[in-house]
Amino acid sequence: MTRHFFVWLHRWTGLFLAGFLILEGLTGSLLAFNGELTRLLNPQMRAAPPTPDAPLLDLAALAERAEALVPEARVDYFGAGGPDPVLMRCSPRKNPATGKPYDIGFKYLVLDPWTGKELGRLQDGHYAQGFVRNIMPFVYDLHMYLALGGAGAWVLGVVALLWTLDCYVGFYLTLPVALAGFWGRWRPSWLIKWPAGFFRLNFDLHRASGLWLWPMLFVFAWSSVMLELPSVYEWTTSALFDYRSPMDEFMSVTKHPNDAPRLGWRAAQEIGARLMDEQAALHGFTVKGPTGLGYISEIGVYTYAAQGSRDVRERGWNTSLWLDGDTGVLRSLDLPTGEHLGNTVSSWLWALHFGDVFGLLAYRIFVCALGLVITMLSVTGIYIWWKKRSARIFSAEHRGLAAKTEGATAYVESSRA
Numbered sequence: 001m002t003r004h005f006f007v008w009l010h011r012w013t014g015l016f017l018a019g020f021l022i023l024e025g026l027t028g029s030l031l032a033f034n035g036e037l038t039r040l041l042n043p044q045m046r047a048a049p050p051t052p053d054a055p056l057l058d059l060a061a062l063a064e065r066a067e068a069l070v071p072e073a074r075v076d077y078f079g080a081g082g083p084d085p086v087l088m089r090c091s092p093r094k095n096p097a098t099g100k101p102y103d104i105g106f107k108y109l110v111l112d113p114w115t116g117k118e119l120g121r122l123q124d125g126h127y128a129q130g131f132v133r134n135i136m137p138f139v140y141d142l143h144m145y146l147a148l149g150g151a152g153a154w155v156l157g158v159v160a161l162l163w164t165l166d167c168y169v170g171f172y173l174t175l176p177v178a179l180a181g182f183w184g185r186w187r188p189s190w191l192i193k194w195p196a197g198f199f200r201l202n203f204d205l206h207r208a209s210g211l212w213l214w215p216m217l218f219v220f221a222w223s224s225v226m227l228e229l230p231s232v233y234e235w236t237t238s239a240l241f242d243y244r245s246p247m248d249e250f251m252s253v254t255k256h257p258n259d260a261p262r263l264g265w266r267a268a269q270e271i272g273a274r275l276m277d278e279q280a281a282l283h284g285f286t287v288k289g290p291t292g293l294g295y296i297s298e299i300g301v302y303t304y305a306a307q308g309s310r311d312v313r314e315r316g317w318n319t320s321l322w323l324d325g326d327t328g329v330l331r332s333l334d335l336p337t338g339e340h341l342g343n344t345v346s347s348w349l350w351a352l353h354f355g356d357v358f359g360l361l362a363y364r365i366f367v368c369a370l371g372l373v374i375t376m377l378s379v380t381g382i383y384i385w386w387k388k389r390s391a392r393i394f395s396a397e398h399r400g401l402a403a404k405t406e407g408a409t410a411y412v413e414s415s416r417a
Contacts, residue, residue, distance in 0.1 A: 018382050073093065087109075253331050291307050292305030
């Protein structure tokens with residue numbers, strides 16, 4: 001009875017999730033190479049050094065250049081330090097005449113890392129500057145929010161939670177019913193019988209692929225909960241591990257909203273570098289170089305990020321600190337690993353989900369392939385359900401016809417009697 005219930009649960013949960021997982025799998029495969037595809041689709045956004053030995057602009061120079069180009073916008077944050085074009089997240093300043101934000105018409109400003117030249121402006125899901133230019137921002141918006149904003153994130157959070165639970169249900173259903181000869185009975189679940197009928201091939205692909213890739217499927221399901229339903233993720237992680245949530249970090253910092261900090265970008269960068277070196281000596285890690293800079297006006301702090309020896313990700317926002325926008329005093333330090341076990345787990349989940357484990361190309365290729373496997377699992381699951389449903393309908397019709405035939409035969413015989 002229990003197994004029949006879990007078969008029913010897996011069937012209908014899988015059917016509900018299938019469309020979402022196909023969408024997430026395909027868009028996730030594309031996003032594994034987001035930067036490369038964005039540059040391919042936007043050749044005008046490619047950057048090259050003006051001379052072979054030209055130095056890259058530092059973080060402060062890039063931020064100053066951005067705000068000089070668009071005075072109505074404020075730079076929120078950006079990552080830099082390499083040859084890729086610099087994607088700067090921006091928000092509108094308030095118009096002093098009206099008290100309302102300017103309509104800047106974009107979310108990301110793209111700059112050349114060597115010259116600071118503007119390469120383009122991007123806005124999620126908007127195509128005024130051309131459909132091709134905004135394809136990858138739209139794919140990201142679709143993957144993260146179903147292109148529906150907060151409502152889409154909530155829907156995907158529920159999907160992720162159900163997917164996480166269904167990972168365990170699916171694994172349970174691969175186990176043999178009897179314990180006698182357990183390994184011999186379970187072994188066929190891990191195999192694909194290639195010279196078989198189409199239904200058997202689909203069934204084996206669905207079951208064996210799910211088993212072999214189960215750890216990574218669970219990682220992507222649970223990390224999706226982390227991204228889309230942070231309250232559920234943080235409650236669970238806090239119950240299992242030592243964990244300090246980003247919200248706790250945010251609430252612990254004294255807030256004084258400040259749209260016009262006394263420190264400029266240059267001073268923030270210099271103070272941030274000095275504070276980072278001090279914290280590295282205090283906490284026993286090394287710093288390889290700056291990777292990001294930003295300003296959070298809601299709480300009046302600059303954020304300074306660097307590549308450190310405790311980082312898992314190469315391209316993400318890694319080891320970072322907050323410093324007061326007026327005084328430069330250290331307000332907070334965030335280390336991705338080595339302090340709280342729950343936060344270390346979270347850092348690994350971020351890195352694994354976004355295909356950025358120490359910058360390994362092989363892992364990004366794996367993530368791209370895994371997105372296609374997730375799509376395949378959903379398609380084969382639908383096919384298995386459809387074939388079994390057709391078989392059940394045929395069986396029911398056959399039984400009904402047999403019953404009618406038997407009834408008719410019995411009637412004739414009774415009439416003759």
